[in-house]
Amino acid sequence: MAPLQVEVYNPNGKYRVISTKPMPGTRWINLLIEQDCRLEICTQKKTILSVEDIISLIGDKCDGVIGQLTEDWGETLFSALSRAGGKAFSNMAVGYNNVDVNAANKYGVAVGNTPGVLTETTAELAASLSLAAARRIVEADEFMRAGLYDGWLPHLFVGNLLKGQTVGVIGAGRIGSAYARMMVEGFKMNLIYYDLYQSTRLEKFVTAYGQFLKANGEQPVTWKRASSMDEVLREADVISLHPVLDKTTYHLVNKERLAMMKKEAILVNCSRGPVVDEVALVEHLKANPMFRVGLDVFEDEPYMKPGLGEMKNAIVVPHIASASKWTREGMATLAALNVLGKIKGYPVWADPNNVEPFLNESSRPPAASPSIVNSKALGLPVSKL
Numbered sequence: 001m002a003p004l005q006v007e008v009y010n011p012n013g014k015y016r017v018i019s020t021k022p023m024p025g026t027r028w029i030n031l032l033i034e035q036d037c038r039l040e041i042c043t044q045k046k047t048i049l050s051v052e053d054i055i056s057l058i059g060d061k062c063d064g065v066i067g068q069l070t071e072d073w074g075e076t077l078f079s080a081l082s083r084a085g086g087k088a089f090s091n092m093a094v095g096y097n098n099v100d101v102n103a104a105n106k107y108g109v110a111v112g113n114t115p116g117v118l119t120e121t122t123a124e125l126a127a128s129l130s131l132a133a134a135r136r137i138v139e140a141d142e143f144m145r146a147g148l149y150d151g152w153l154p155h156l157f158v159g160n161l162l163k164g165q166t167v168g169v170i171g172a173g174r175i176g177s178a179y180a181r182m183m184v185e186g187f188k189m190n191l192i193y194y195d196l197y198q199s200t201r202l203e204k205f206v207t208a209y210g211q212f213l214k215a216n217g218e219q220p221v222t223w224k225r226a227s228s229m230d231e232v233l234r235e236a237d238v239i240s241l242h243p244v245l246d247k248t249t250y251h252l253v254n255k256e257r258l259a260m261m262k263k264e265a266i267l268v269n270c271s272r273g274p275v276v277d278e279v280a281l282v283e284h285l286k287a288n289p290m291f292r293v294g295l296d297v298f299e300d301e302p303y304m305k306p307g308l309g310e311m312k313n314a315i316v317v318p319h320i321a322s323a324s325k326w327t328r329e330g331m332a333t334l335a336a337l338n339v340l341g342k343i344k345g346y347p348v349w350a351d352p353n354n355v356e357p358f359l360n361e362s363s364r365p366p367a368a369s370p371s372i373v374n375s376k377a378l379g380l381p382v383s384k385l
């Protein structure tokens with residue numbers, strides 16, 4: 001196999017760090033090279049690197065790797081990294097369903113992710129898809145560009161008014177809660193949510209906003225924590241999916257559950273494709289033309305299941321929910337600092353829900369790894385900062 005193309009920074013650095021892709025911004029590069037890392041960025045023109053590609057990048061000596069959510073980080077890669085002396089890996093993503101954390105534990109490799117910095121950006125895309133679906137923006141845009149508009153008509157592209165409707169959130173963690181707040185405050189929707197845990201902050205937010213509306217003579221918004229996911233599916237007009245992908249959430253939305261939803265409901269997925277049974281979804285879209293979806297993620301990325309691309313009632317975008325400049329640069333910084341922190345023997349940041357101090361460009365980041373998902377399993381020290 002011919003060696004993959006790489007760009008090398010600080011060739012005489014003591015620690016060899018690989019990034020399997022070029023990432024936005026330069027701060028992450030500077031932070032690594034200032035701390036004695038030789039950085040090799042793979043610049044090969046190939047969107048998804050195979051396990052063999054990554055093994056060849058790791059080579060005989062490698063201290064840490066920054067990788068992507070499209071890569072299969074399992075036993076083979078962690079054993080290769082460990083043989084090369086590596087102790088650190090970070091996904092440039094908050095989701096890490098592409099990583100076998102048990103395999104990483106076996107080889108003593110720390111696994112980093114990038115929470116928080118993408119919360120609002122991802123929630124904003126979910127909100128955009130919700131609005132685009134409710135008001136049929138993509139269909140209307142295509143109609144206009146096709147030269148079909150010949151004058152205003154009372155029935156032209158009639159959609160749904162969100163105000164006063166119910167928004168349903170499944171997985172009310174960081175992103176799900178941020179999305180819920182946007183839809184409740186921005187569009188005065190009532191909230192129903194389902195999560196394994198209670199989201200007290202979210203509940204307090206909706207209560208306070210409802211009181212504010214009431215004090216101003218408006219209809220107050222309401223919230224409800226559902227006791228089952230099915231309750232959300234039956235009651236909500238717009239449903240957005242934000243859980244992690246694991247065994248419990250695989251095909252969470254299947255044929256039976258689609259059938260429970262309102263005929264004119266909107267379903268948004270900015271979590272992971274396999275949370276929805278996409279074949280069942282295509283059938284449901286065909287049978288229910290007023291049901292609409294906004295999808296950022298797909299079961300077999302980069303592919304769509306047959307028929308999905310032809311459905312007028314589906315809006316599809318290529319996994320761009322975290323794609324704002326600030327967020328992507330911040331993700332690169334967090335991923336680099338996860339790897340650097342482990343290499344330098346720094347402790348793990350105590351609160352992965354507050355990574356702001358790492359993102360402030362005018363000061364040095366704390367001497368810690370921002371977010372290591374297997375820190376407990378590896379018994380890593382926690383920062384007291």
Ligand SMILES: NC(=O)C1=CN([C@@H]2O[C@H](COP(=O)(O)OP(=O)(O)OC[C@H]3O[C@@H](n4cnc5c(N)ncnc54)[C@H](O)[C@@H]3O)[C@@H](O)[C@H]2O)C=CC1
Binds near residue numbers: 094115172245270
């Ligand atoms: N489309 C995109 O570009 C992006 C996708 N994501 C996806 O969004 C996911 C969530 O991210 P965060 O909000 O930061 O994570 P988080 O950990 O704060 O939230 C996930 C929530 O899902 C809940 N959950 C887990 N299992 C569940 C179940 N069976 N039923 C209902 N809820 C369940 C958890 O209790 C938690 O509150 C990531 O794991 C990732 O897969 C994240 C960022 C960008």
Ligand SMILES: O=C(O)C(=O)CO
Binds near residue numbers: 093094321322
């Ligand atoms: O962070 C993630 O999990 C993504 O899907 C991309 O931002």
